[in-house]
Amino acid sequence: MTVSADTERNPFAPEDAAVAQKRRRAHKVKEDTSANAGAWWTFFAWLLTLVFFAPVAWMVLTSLHQESDAATNPPSIFAPLTLENYAAVFNRGVSSFLINSLMASVISTLFVLLLAVPAAYALSIKPVEKWTDVMFFFLSTKFLPPIAALLPIYLIVKQIGMLDNVYTLVFLYTSMNLPIAIWMMQSFLAEVPKEILEAAQVDGAGLFRTLVSIVAPISAPGLAATSLICFIFSWNEFMFAVNLTATRASTSPIFLVGFISSQGLFLAKLCAAATLVSLPVLIAGFAAQDKLVRGLSLGAVK
Amino acid sequence: MSRGERWRRRGPLLPALIFTIVITQIPFLLTIAISTLNWNVLEPGEKNFLGMGNYSSFAWFDNYVTVFTDTRLRHAVINTVVLTASVVVLSSLLGLGLAVLLDRKFRGRGVARTLLIAPFLVMPVASALVWKHALYNPDYGLFNGVLNWVWQLFGADQGPVIDYVSKFPMPAVIAALVWQWTPFMMLILLAGLQSQPGDVLEAAKIDRADGRQTFRYITLPHLRQYIELSALLGSIYVLQTFDAIFTITQGGPGSATTNLPYEIYLTMFRKYEYGEAAAAGVVVVIGTIIVATFALRTISSLFTEEASR
Numbered sequence: 001m002t003v004s005a006d007t008e009r010n011p012f013a014p015e016d017a018a019v020a021q022k023r024r025r026a027h028k029v030k031e032d033t034s035a036n037a038g039a040w041w042t043f044f045a046w047l048l049t050l051v052f053f054a055p056v057a058w059m060v061l062t063s064l065h066q067e068s069d070a071a072t073n074p075p076s077i078f079a080p081l082t083l084e085n086y087a088a089v090f091n092r093g094v095s096s097f098l099i100n101s102l103m104a105s106v107i108s109t110l111f112v113l114l115l116a117v118p119a120a121y122a123l124s125i126k127p128v129e130k131w132t133d134v135m136f137f138f139l140s141t142k143f144l145p146p147i148a149a150l151l152p153i154y155l156i157v158k159q160i161g162m163l164d165n166v167y168t169l170v171f172l173y174t175s176m177n178l179p180i181a182i183w184m185m186q187s188f189l190a191e192v193p194k195e196i197l198e199a200a201q202v203d204g205a206g207l208f209r210t211l212v213s214i215v216a217p218i219s220a221p222g223l224a225a226t227s228l229i230c231f232i233f234s235w236n237e238f239m240f241a242v243n244l245t246a247t248r249a250s251t252s253p254i255f256l257v258g259f260i261s262s263q264g265l266f267l268a269k270l271c272a273a274a275t276l277v278s279l280p281v282l283i284a285g286f287a288a289q290d291k292l293v294r295g296l297s298l299g300a301v302k
Numbered sequence: 303m304s305r306g307e308r309w310r311r312r313g314p315l316l317p318a319l320i321f322t323i324v325i326t327q328i329p330f331l332l333t334i335a336i337s338t339l340n341w342n343v344l345e346p347g348e349k350n351f352l353g354m355g356n357y358s359s360f361a362w363f364d365n366y367v368t369v370f371t372d373t374r375l376r377h378a379v380i381n382t383v384v385l386t387a388s389v390v391v392l393s394s395l396l397g398l399g400l401a402v403l404l405d406r407k408f409r410g411r412g413v414a415r416t417l418l419i420a421p422f423l424v425m426p427v428a429s430a431l432v433w434k435h436a437l438y439n440p441d442y443g444l445f446n447g448v449l450n451w452v453w454q455l456f457g458a459d460q461g462p463v464i465d466y467v468s469k470f471p472m473p474a475v476i477a478a479l480v481w482q483w484t485p486f487m488m489l490i491l492l493a494g495l496q497s498q499p500g501d502v503l504e505a506a507k508i509d510r511a512d513g514r515q516t517f518r519y520i521t522l523p524h525l526r527q528y529i530e531l532s533a534l535l536g537s538i539y540v541l542q543t544f545d546a547i548f549t550i551t552q553g554g555p556g557s558a559t560t561n562l563p564y565e566i567y568l569t570m571f572r573k574y575e576y577g578e579a580a581a582a583g584v585v586v587v588i589g590t591i592i593v594a595t596f597a598l599r600t601i602s603s604l605f606t607e608e609a610s611r
Contacts, residue, residue, distance in 0.1 A: 042408040048400060053417040055481065056424060058444050059432045071442040074451035074461075115321060118314030128311045134319070141326040143594035145542045147563040148583030151570055152332035175325035178318060236425045238545045239563075243571065253427040257549065260431070267435055267442070274428035285423035286416055293489040297531060 063271035070268035085272035089259075094273065097255035101277070103166050104241075104251055105234035108173035112181045112230050113223070115174070120185030125192065125215070135186065138179040146176070146239060157244060164246040172240050177230040184229065184295055188222025189215065221291070228288045229295030232281050252277035330587070337365050337580035342573075365581035375582060377557050378565035382541065382589075384472065385561055389479045390536045394529065396480065397487025402517075404488070405495040415492075422485035430549035433478040438550075440465040471551050471559045479546055483539075487532045494528030495521065537593050541586075562586050 061077070062070045063086070069079035123131045153172070162168045192215055200210045238253045245254065259273050285292060369375050404415055421429065437444045440463050450461030466474045498521065506516045544563045547553055553560035553568065560568070562582065569579040 038406075038408060041403065041406055042410075045400075045403040045406075045408055045414060046410070048403065049414040049417050052400075052481070052484070053420060055429070055432060055437060055444075056417075056420045058436060059424075059428075062436055073442045073447045074454065075442075075444060075447040115318040119318035122311055122313070122315035126311050128315060129308075134315065138318075138322060140594070141322055143538060143590050144326060144330060145563065145583075145586050145590050147542065147544065147566050148333055148587045149326070149329035150566075151336060151576060151580055151583065152329040154570075155332075156329075171325075175322065178322055182318060232423070236427075238427050238548075239567075242548070243567070253425055253545070256425070256427050256431060260435075265435060267439075270431060270435060274425070274432055278424045278428050281425065282420060282423045285419060289416065289419055289489075292419070293493045296486055297490050297493075297535060 059271045060275050062268055063275045065268050067266055067268045070271070085269045086276065088269050089273045089276060092259065094252070094255055094276065097250055097252045098277070100166055100169075100245075100249055101235055101251040104169040104173055105231045107167075108170045108177065108234050109227050109230040111170065111174040112177045113227060115178055116181035116185050116226070117223070119182050120189050121211075121215075123182070124186045124189040125197065135183065138182050141175075142179045150239065150243060153240075154243060163244060164249045166249045168244055169234075169237075169241060169249065169251065172244075173230075173234040173237060176237070177233055180233070180295060181226050181230055184226045185219070185222065187294065188219045188226070191222075192218050225288055225291030225295060228284050228291070232284060235281050333580045333583050333587075336576055337584050338363070339577045339580075340364070341576040365577045366585070368578055369581045369585055374557055374560070375562075375565060378560050378562045378582075379585075381472070381557075381559060382561040382563075385476060385479070385543065385559075386537055386540045388476050389483060389540045390533050392476070392480045393483040393487050393536065394533050396484045397532065398491050398525075398529070400484065400488045401491035401495055404492055418488060419485045421481050422483070422489075424482075426482065426545040427549055429482055430478060430546045433474075433481075434467060434550045438466040438474060467551060468555060471555060475546055475550055475559050478550060479540065479543065482546075483536055486539075487536060490532040490535075491525065491528055494525045498524055534593065534596060538590060541590060541593065562589075 064081045064083070065076070065079045066082055066084070069076045122128055123135060128134065157163055157168050196214055197210065200214055205213070235251075236253070237251075241251045241254055242257070245251070250258075256270075256273055256277060259270060400418060404411060404418070408414075424432075435443070440446060443466075445466065446461065446463055449464075453461035502520060503516065506520055511519070542563055543561060544567070547559055547561055547564040548567075551559040553564045557565075563586070566579050566582045566586070569575050569582060
């Protein structure tokens with residue numbers, strides 16, 4: 001009776017143990033091979049990563065070497081490190097260029113947000129009719145190559161006396177980034193659950209109250225990501241900056257190009273300048289890498 | 303919906319809409335207008351155009367004839383196509399490979415991803431200068447430096463000295479741009495890979511599909527949209543490449559690497575042929591619109607899926 005009760009409670013106990021052991025062994029073998037394969041994948045992935053990163057690493061390393069160690073063949077990797085190139089770059093007056101870049105990028109980003117957030121609201125939370133057509137109109141302006149508009153823009157800007165003025169760049173960067181920002185913000189605002197908005201309405205919250213206490217907190221990360229993307233594109237822009245500015249309003253990329261022609265090629269100092277002007281975007285991009293893809297793909301991919 | 307309600311909804315949209323229409327459409331219309339003029343700043347004519355400069359007469363379509371018959375410009379069109387196609391194809395393939403690698407869990411994956419996106423974040427002018435001077439330089443660039451080092455390991459006195467930029471100008475520009483754009487492709491494709499539904503992959507595993515079969519029959523079809531999206535967005539950006547050409551080769555030697563944007567720039571600010579430059583600009587716009595039409599279709603397919611969800 002007790003024996004049968006025991007078998008009833010656990011009818012396949014002996015087999016189960018054997019099967020489990022077999023399975024454990026099989027599993028172990030499989031784990032071994034996959035761990036091995038995993039090691040290869042890891043090795044391969046890291047090898048490619050390092051190859052891709054090498055030019056950046058070389059730029060930073062060269063910027064930290066003395067000029068005499070930078071231009072050697074074969075390359076001297078273990079030469080003593082120094083910050084003197086960065087000091088030299090600052091002595092050549094990079095600061096005013098950095099300030100121009102900062103002004104053009106930050107102010108245009110603020111303008112973009114000012115225009116894009118209400119527009120995205122009108123395209124997502126309470127959409128206007130034919131809102132997809134409007135979205136595509138904004139996107140289609142991104143497909144006009146800026147070089148094709150450069151001539152009339154140059155002539156108009158020259159005519160109204162705004163050549164070599166940071167605010168000209170602010171204006172152009174605003175129009176350059178607005179479509180991207182609208183697409184990104186639209187997709188972020190579309191994620192605010194409709195039920196919550198309806199609940200707020202039922203509770204008697206007005207538009208302002210709804211925006212401040214519901215929409216803003218949910219879409220704050222999206223707002224930050226959108227700002228960063230706009231900042232990155234403005235900071236890196238070269239064509240308008242090189243053609244529409246001269247001495248007062250030039251931005252960092254213009255400093256870089258002029259750096260070589262003004263004093264001949266000093267490799268370590270060039271690398272220091274290149275690292276310095278790339279640093280803000282590198283930091284911003286690393287911080288926002290999850291959101292980067294959404295901005296780069298105009299909000300189409302999450 | 304009442305009239306008032308409709309305008310209340312449109313209200314927030316209007317500032318952005320009006321700003322965009324004014325800033326993007328007016329210059330384009332002006333470009334079309336200028337493209338029909340004989341306008342060289344160095345040869346002052348008698349009439350004034352919008353008070354902004356001189357032009358001698360209407361050229362009607364002469365500038366367009368020039369664009370399509372001038373050998374320099376024809377060269378520029380060919381260079382643009384070669385440059386754009388090779389950069390997009392190579393960076394898409396590399397980006398796909400890297401995305402597949404990064405889609406697997408491995409030690410330090412986050413760090414690897416961070417390092418991999420760096421080329422895209424470095425200021426394009428900075429990376430062009432670094433490629434030209436720190437990597438390609440025949441005497442002390444990294445590439446020849448490494449060759450020299452390897453040769454010396456095997457007992458040679460001196461490795462080969464290759465002047466990449468003047469010997470292989472187009473491949474040199476392409477390599478630098480592929481390096482810059484691969485992270486962009488990788489990020490979009492990685493987003494695609496990671497949005498694969500887990501249950502489908504699980505089902506494939508239960509059906510004993512091996513890795514290659516799963517990739518061929520499940521992952522690739524799923525990725526198609528993302529591949530198209532990244533290739534088309536990539537084409538639109540790479541088509542407009544200006545920084546790299548300006549910095550690495552200045553369009554040379556001769557016109558070996560002059561693409562359309564750079565040729566327009568030269569026509570405008572070196573030859574001062576405004577009418578011709580505008581006509582070339584219109585041609586670029588038309589070319590871009592052809593590419594963009596496909597892009598819009600792709601994006602709209604992604605977009606309707608999102609909307610129907």
